[in-house]
Amino acid sequence: MTVVTRQIRENRLGKLVLAPGGITQAAATTAAEANLETIHDECIAEVDRDFDLLKRSAMDPQVGDNVMSQRAIYAHANTIAGIAGCCGLGEMGEAAFSLCELVDRQILSGAWNPLAVAVHVDAMNLLRTGDNELTPEGRRAMLAGLRNVALHAPPAPGARPPTPGEN
């Protein structure tokens, strides 16, 4: 029989960070956002680099049978989803998140749908280049459409069914 133990441990972090002094949340977040501005270009460059690599993997004619290429698409989309919002490309990050969800489901289910991937790549292209006439409403509708595509991908065996409105 498993013995469950439950103990309170010393919280060194609590003692350190809650000592008198320190920085207020408002000042800390303002300083953090100012610091992020200093690496804005570096983040944009990383998004572009990953997007180029993602497109290359997506164009692999054998991608449907090549799990390595599929995982590469996931990895690059994951990086973009994590960083795009830090450099003013939040909508592209949302599209990348949707692509992560789509590719994750497709890898786990083994059912690759190249059109569903292509529509994500095209949308990310549109959102990145910005030289289009998409209105804010149009962008929101496009992102909602991408989420819908991802949620309709075959779920992994044993996964719970998607909930309406789930992201």
Add this chain to the structure above:
Amino acid sequence: MASSTAKLDLKKASILLLEPNVPNMAVITQVLLGFGAKTFHRCDTGEQAKVLVQGTAIDLMIIEGQTAEGEPDGFDFVHWLRRSELEPAAYTPVIITCAHTSLANVTRARDCGAHFIVAKPLAPTVLFERILWVARVNRPFVNAGAYVGPDRRFKNLGPPTGTDGRRATDLKGDVGLAQEPNMSQTEIDDLMQPAKVAL
């Protein structure tokens, strides 16, 4: 949610960052520098982090969950850490970061023994609040064999619907619909943990 006047002092805190992606490492570092942190231990892999925690005192760990494909990742590192019996490293507060917060990844973060999962892109406000929460609320550590880590139970929701519960203290019968709005987390915290505030 913390108020905007809540304060943190990270100047003396030793922080382990596990993040394989260079720009992502720059993002987390810049955010923490903005919070006043000075001491960082940066690692690219879980293996590096394992070596580090065995010889360095760490006060807070911020760990990317999906560090690498096909090898132990950030979730695995935290899972190992909690069972490592390293004193006091095994009990260090851990915040997992993750871009693709799928149900599977959130479940892994919960089950590996992390205190919190924070979605990327990192929002400074959210990270500040999570660090503050980890610092203020000393959650008990549970070792239940299959799970080792901070107590995951945030809310007492009572026994599952349709059952009478297993404890003598479990209330029986239908409770009925709520008559007023639920209390906010701040209101609950104020009741449970009276704290001195600066007015």
